[in-house]
Amino acid sequence: xxxxFRCSRRGFLTAGSxxxxxxxxxxxxxxxxxxxxxxxxxxxxxxxxxxxxxxEGGVRIFELTVRFGETSFSPATADGTMTRTLGYNxxxxxxxxxxxxxxxxxxxxxxxxxxxxxxxxHGMHLPARMDGGPHQEIAPGGTWEPEWTIDQPAATLWxxxxxxGRTEEQVYHGLAGLFLLDDDVSLGADLxxxxxxxxxxxxxxxxxxxxxxxxxxxxxxxxxxxxxDTVLVNGSICPLFExxxxxLRLRLLxxxxxxxxxxxxxxxxxxxxxxxxxxxxxxxPIDSIRLAPGERxxxxxxxxxxxxxxxxxxxxxxxxxxxxxxxxxxxxxxxLEFRAAADLGSSPEPAWASSEHAEKDRLHESxxxxxxxxxxxxxxxNGRTMDMSRVDDVIQVGATEIWTVRNNLPMPHSFHIHxxxxxxxxxxxxxxxxxxxxxxxxxxLEPKRDYRLLLRFTDYTDPHVPYMYHCHMLLHEDEGMxxxxxxxxxxxxxxxxxxxxxxxxxxGTGQHSGHH
Ligand code: C2O
Ligand code: CU
Ligand code: CU
Numbered sequence: 001x002x003x004x005f006r007c008s009r010r011g012f013l014t015a016g017s018x019x020x021x022x023x024x025x026x027x028x029x030x031x032x033x034x035x036x037x038x039x040x041x042x043x044x045x046x047x048x049x050x051x052x053x054x055x056e057g058g059v060r061i062f063e064l065t066v067r068f069g070e071t072s073f074s075p076a077t078a079d080g081t082m083t084r085t086l087g088y089n090x091x092x093x094x095x096x097x098x099x100x101x102x103x104x105x106x107x108x109x110x111x112x113x114x115x116x117x118x119x120x121x122h123g124m125h126l127p128a129r130m131d132g133g134p135h136q137e138i139a140p141g142g143t144w145e146p147e148w149t150i151d152q153p154a155a156t157l158w159x160x161x162x163x164x165g166r167t168e169e170q171v172y173h174g175l176a177g178l179f180l181l182d183d184d185v186s187l188g189a190d191l192x193x194x195x196x197x198x199x200x201x202x203x204x205x206x207x208x209x210x211x212x213x214x215x216x217x218x219x220x221x222x223x224x225x226x227x228x229d230t231v232l233v234n235g236s237i238c239p240l241f242e243x244x245x246x247x248l249r250l251r252l253l254x255x256x257x258x259x260x261x262x263x264x265x266x267x268x269x270x271x272x273x274x275x276x277x278x279x280x281x282x283x284x285p286i287d288s289i290r291l292a293p294g295e296r297x298x299x300x301x302x303x304x305x306x307x308x309x310x311x312x313x314x315x316x317x318x319x320x321x322x323x324x325x326x327x328x329x330x331x332x333x334x335x336l337e338f339r340a341a342a343d344l345g346s347s348p349e350p351a352w353a354s355s356e357h358a359e360k361d362r363l364h365e366s367x368x369x370x371x372x373x374x375x376x377x378x379x380x381x382n383g384r385t386m387d388m389s390r391v392d393d394v395i396q397v398g399a400t401e402i403w404t405v406r407n408n409l410p411m412p413h414s415f416h417i418h419x420x421x422x423x424x425x426x427x428x429x430x431x432x433x434x435x436x437x438x439x440x441x442x443x444x445l446e447p448k449r450d451y452r453l454l455l456r457f458t459d460y461t462d463p464h465v466p467y468m469y470h471c472h473m474l475l476h477e478d479e480g481m482x483x484x485x486x487x488x489x490x491x492x493x494x495x496x497x498x499x500x501x502x503x504x505x506x507x508g509t510g511q512h513s514g515h516h
Contacts, residue, residue, distance in 0.1 A: 027238030029076070030206065030229045030331050039075050041310075041337035045239035047196040048177060048203070051095035059104045059147070062097055064088045064119065066138075066161075067112040069174065076230045076237045077213035084214055085174040086113070092235045094159065094177025096201060099150050101183035106147040111138040116163050117170060119144070121179060122294065123157035123276055123421070123441045125458075128465040128487070131418055134164040134388060135465060135498070152421070153278035153358065153439070154186030156251045156296045158203075164388060168225070168257050168474035172217050174235075176203065176255045185279065189352035192249040192300070198347060200241065200248055202311070204263075204335060205232045205255045217257075224412040225258030225475030227328045231313075233336045243340040247347040248301045249273070250311070254291040257474040259328045260412065260444060262316040263335070264288030265301055265309050273350055274298035277421030277439030283350045284434050290316055292414045292444035294472035297435075300350045303340040311336040319446025322410040363454050365425060367400040374405045376413045376445065376471060376481065385480030386470075392483035394494045397461045403453045407445035413476065415451070416442040418467040419487070422455035442472050461489035466498060 027039045053062045069091025070082040077083060088094030099105050111117050116139055120132035129136065130146035138144045157179040161170040178201050192198035206228030210216040217226055233239045250270075254261055264270070264287055272284040276296050289297050303309065311334070318329045372393065375382055384392070395401070402425065407413040421439040424432045428449050436443075443451060463486060470482035486494045 027334065027337075030227070030231060030333050039238050041238045041240045041334070043075075043236050043238050043240060045200075045241040045336065046234045046236045048093055048201055048234055049095045050195055051089070051097045053097075059106055060099055061106045061108060063108045064094065065110045065112055066117055066119070066175065071174070071235065073207075073209065073213070073230075073232075073237055076207075077209055081213035083209070086170060087174050088177055092174040093203065094175070096177060096195070097159070097179040098195075099179075099181060100187075101150050101152065101154070101181065104147065104149045106145060109138060109144045111140060111142050111144075114140050115166070115170075116140065117161045117175070118163050119159055120162035120418075121157065121159050122416075123155060123296075124148075124179070125152040125419055125421075127460040128419070128462045128467050131467060132159070133162050133418065133466075133468050137163055150181055152181065153355075154183040155181050155274065155276070155278040155439070156253065156298055157181060158253055158255070158296070160255075162468075164386075165478050168478050169217060171255070171474060172207070172226075172257055173215055178203070178251065178253065180251070183355070185352055185355045185358070189350075190348035191273065191350055191352065192245065192247055192347055198245040198248050200250050201234060201253070202250050202336065203234050203253045203255045204261060206230065206259045207232055219475065222326065224327055224473045227259050228256075231333060231335055240337045240339060243303050243338050243344070245345040245347050246303060247350070248303070248338070250299050250301060252289075252291060252297045252299065254293050254295050256293050258293060258412075260290060260292040260316050260318060261313040262288050262290045263297075264312055264314060266312055268301070268309055271300040271350055272297060272435055273300060273352075275435070275438035276441045279352060279354070280434075280438040281354065286435055288314060289435055290444060292412070292442065292472065293474065294414065294416055294442040295444065301338070303338065303344060305340055305342050305344050307340045309338045310334045311338070318412050319449070320410055321412055321447055327412055363400055363423060363456055365402070365454055368402045368454065370396075370399050370401040372401060372403045374403060374415070374469070374483075376405070376407045376415070377409055378411075379476060379479045379481055381470070381481055381483050384483065386482035386484075389498045390484065391466060391486055391494065391496060391498065393485035395457050395485055395487045397457055397459060397487050397489045400454070400456045403455065405443070405445060405451045405453060406449065407447050410447045412473060413445045413481070414442055414472045415445055415469065416472040417453075417455065417469045419460070420455045420457060422453040425452040425454050427451055457487045461487050461492055463488050463492040463494045464498070
């Protein structure tokens, strides 16, 4: 152990009572039966920098270098200890990319690791060969330069590696960042928009450290995968954010490998404005929101002068899982403290007007012409584990589809689909809670329930390069809970096997030069 800050093993007991009794007791790690050690929330919340970009001929060009880093995780590790990490353009995590609908973007990526990686744009609508999935691997020392046009509503998306079988390890060591999209709706809305001031990224991850203060990815075969005992926000432990405006927009991302959270602000209500793929129809007051790995939410928190609030994760309802305590379901802990100044800049009530686009793009169940069913078991989807060369589904562009997704086992699973945002129609025939009714690309699946998803692949046909669907619990994903689909147009003949589908190589993956 690196000190008595952390508990020694995964949390079986909640210390929520200990904490809430004393109101603002101090920063805790995820509590364990052995007790909770306490440290004040006094580390300034780190804010990932906005990525620099340059415009060339109307194209917005970003550069990302995937590299080794060294990071201090004090007070979870002893003072002076540097932890080996991975990052984009820095030691840990990556810069926040930001672009507007209609812009053409290029991301010029260099891999300085000694391992193959890829960079996937989670939630992004883009051609399969630009998607950064397991078929677009970047060899050590290699480069990749995908380009596409942003063509979807404003949203909080993210990027992370997706190499076949090794995603968990790379994400866990720090490879993740946000990709924010704006459009006329978001730019015209009455919403906080000053990045780092009242528009705040909140990337939550749980980690464990070994005796040397290095990140530990213990795989003891337990479900749903590794649960860490230390919670990080944007890489900060025991973080404090000094609030200077009446309202904050929090962009919550669960960037953990396995842990789900139930985020709330204690007594104080918050307003949900957006889920994975963009705005809800209208602001929705909520007490808390469950987020499984990969899911996002934008919430507005409102402060009074001098107020202290904590973002808290309560015991999370994982549905009918066996032994929820062993899956993190009983853990309750504080995540991030906000301290409001004595004088707060005023900010408007959250409001936005939905666009013509949104009306036109709205999907209707009555238009669905294709139904598919996906059953998730221990490490399989529809009885199969991932095969890089197998085509699991072929989808006709433009068809409106209903996917019924079911988690057959009493363990946590989630379901993520590349390229689209879907709508949850119902769960076991019942309309979903409002917070689940917005645009989504990742859905937590409570065991033994039918989730019906409505979706449509609108363009970017490619008969040879697939997109993925998979469980977003990263161990499950790595161990094969993934399938591949092609989106084809009229007259296109889909590949029956994906050629060159070995880690490290597929022809025509969007490698190209230019813009330099
Ligand atoms: Cu966030 Cu296929 O992943
Ligand atoms: Cu994705
Ligand atoms: Cu799973």
